[in-house]
Amino acid sequence: MLEIIRSDSPQATVHIIDDDPNLRMSLLNFFESTAICADAFGTADEFLDNADLSLPGCILLDVRLPGMTGIELQARLKAMGYPLPIIFMSGNANVAISVHAMKEGAFDFLLKPFDGETLIETTLLAFKRNLELRDQTAAFLQSRACVETLTPRETEVFAYVSEGMMNKQIAYEMKISEIMVKLHRGRMMKKLQARSLVDVVRKFDQMHEAKRMKVDTTRPLEVEDLRS
Template sequence: MGVNKPTPIVYLVDDEFSIRDSLTLLIESTGQAVRSFESAEAFLNNYDPEQPGCLLLDVRMPLMTGHELQNELSKRDINIPIIFISGHADIADSAKAFRAGAVDFLEKPFDNAVLLERINEAIEKDLAFREEFTKKNLIQERINHLTAREKEVLSLIVKSHSNKESAKILNISNRTVDVHRASIMEKMQAENIAELITMVMYCETPSSRSKAEIFR
């Protein structure tokens, strides 16, 4: 029996009730779940990072603004796709939002069809990110279960060293390298060396992690 995946939710944060009400009705008419909040603080107090979805966010609100909420989510390492909506935006507002990672910026009044399309794209983006994150974590867990010596051998495999070269570098016998390679293949659940290397390279995220961190 498969595991039930959480249903994506569109989180809507806007201090105007009429906007929240109309957008909730519009989005729910497509069968999409919506949770609306009148403030950024209310959203932060109720948001579950494990829940997939996207955030429809007003720019100018009392207390914490949309930009400030975006920054707070970044500080908490929360990567929910954000679509900004605003009736009083300028170029500086949109530029600031995009620089901080927003996926879109729509000015009120906006075309409903365009909004719904952007929401679908944002949710697909979030689901793809979560799938990739899960896959990388699974690979990293397998690497973490390797012994220190196996990690050394794996690092040399990724660098395309032969068994003979690896044995010389590590000052061990060819037979010992063979044993380690077989154990690595089993623990990593790789069918062949090409798949093994692909798994390690996939696990590596150039922007934030190095091979040294992967093999720690």
């Protein structure tokens, strides 16, 4: 399954966070033997202070840590907007904690001790998910850059067209002539580099997918944030 890690991507890294030094070393040696890049930290604060969160990868996180717990770190990363998938690990089958972690977006929950095959498979699937999220974010940012070149009128037409409305209906809603709608629509499609209605809808959907992913949108898009 190593082909999951794309050759054109930066080196994906699994960040091990556990307060047991023997387990950290064991996991580091294991990942090294499978040609997977890994680093290790004893606490959540150490991880936050030293890990490069801009690179692709995932987190192998112990639930119980001194200071900030694994669950608390999950909440912190979620609030910071980092989409690194989290694989929780625990020596105790605490159903309440595992259910909470999964509801908050954990990628998986492994019980110690876990076998090497399961660990490798889960880690590589988490890498794959992170690369997908990064691709979605990049597509959103590209679409957003195009959308932000639209005038307020063109943005409004963009929203109406994406809802499947005909030019005549849009003209009625905007209280302008159908000729003006066609003019705004043509300019809108050119700026969005859209060749068809399908392209327009795809870019519109990317705006809403970004909101679901909680991608940072530092600048408003007008027209009720594209019919939010």
